[in-house]
Amino acid sequence: MASSQKENEIIQSLADIAADPSAYASAWKQRTGGKVVGIMPMNFPGELVHAAGALPVVVQEDRATITLGRSLIYEFYCGYTRSLVDQSATGKFEGYDAFLIVDHCVALLGAIDAMRFEIPDTPIYLAQFTASMDEPWSPPQVRGRIDELRARLEELCGRKIADGDIATSIAAFNRNRGLLRRIYDLRRSGVAPITSRQMQALVKSAMVMDIDEHSARLEELVPLLEARTAEASRLPKLHLSGNFCHAPHPELLDMIESCGVVVVDDDLYTGYRYIATDVPADGDPAEALTRWYFNRNTNVPCSTRAQKSADWEGYLAKAVEKSGASGIIILIAKFCEPHMLYYPELRKELRRREIPHLVIETEHEGLPLEMLKTRVEALVEHIKRPVRSAEAV
């Protein structure tokens, strides 16, 4: 079998799982008898759930049209939170034994309340991680929340979670993140022609699968990609940024790439942001998970956290320098306040540095792809024929 065919087969098998996480979770549950725990974006340490012997599943937006959920949550909440509520109301969360949350965006809190109303028999537990990252009391507070989560999981799964269990889980997740980062490196260098749709499938499947099973598939894939030879592309390179909490629709990614560009990097949540930061492998493992929470915001800053020393716009400037991208497309989930409020900072800095960029607001339903295509084409033209005095598109 040709290696490109084998690559495609592995990626497609992971894409199929990513497209239907509930089917995978049910099969896993039947096979192992373990609990399935839904964890919410964007900072939950899945390692803790894994250490309890349960399957952590980062709950995904569902593509179904929102029906029953419409009367349960405000229309002006982001598509992800409206989808969560709709999935609760339409019985799609029946396979989950519990939901755990550490982030507390207002929209997410609203969704959690509506979920508690719709699925009262399913435990839903919020252990709020402090979002103010610079305060001296923040690390001990987060450490306290991690201890609370550990106790909850012990109760849910009926077993003690030893430090050694957490350390084993940390090693498994670090291995998986390392493999995905290797694929990102191969893509940036032009060796692996991975499309954005494929990259999304690789990360999304890591969010919902048993981590060792996922790593085993990546370990087959990585050597095939490494055996390729870098091919220089004459197409403009782009970086995709943002889109918190859920994956942008694959057809949007396809449309962007159909405009004569190659996407070489991203800091999407269902992308590099998710796998960028390893948990320290030394010391007390619960303390290591605490350090990971703070490290990941320094590594790939997020506007849902408040940290004076972390600078998302500076991160983006360095990322495009590293990947050679000549422009950025910022994807903002409609009604995502933490992102919308930060965008003026991004815009100011990208303009100052003359990095062309375009903002696309993403929505759960009804993306006007043809109209958006015209705007992406305008960005591409701008990159190809830069006019110094022109505004970014």
Ligand code: SF4
């Ligand atoms: S951070 Fe944005 S995308 Fe995530 S739940 Fe809040 S509003 Fe929605």
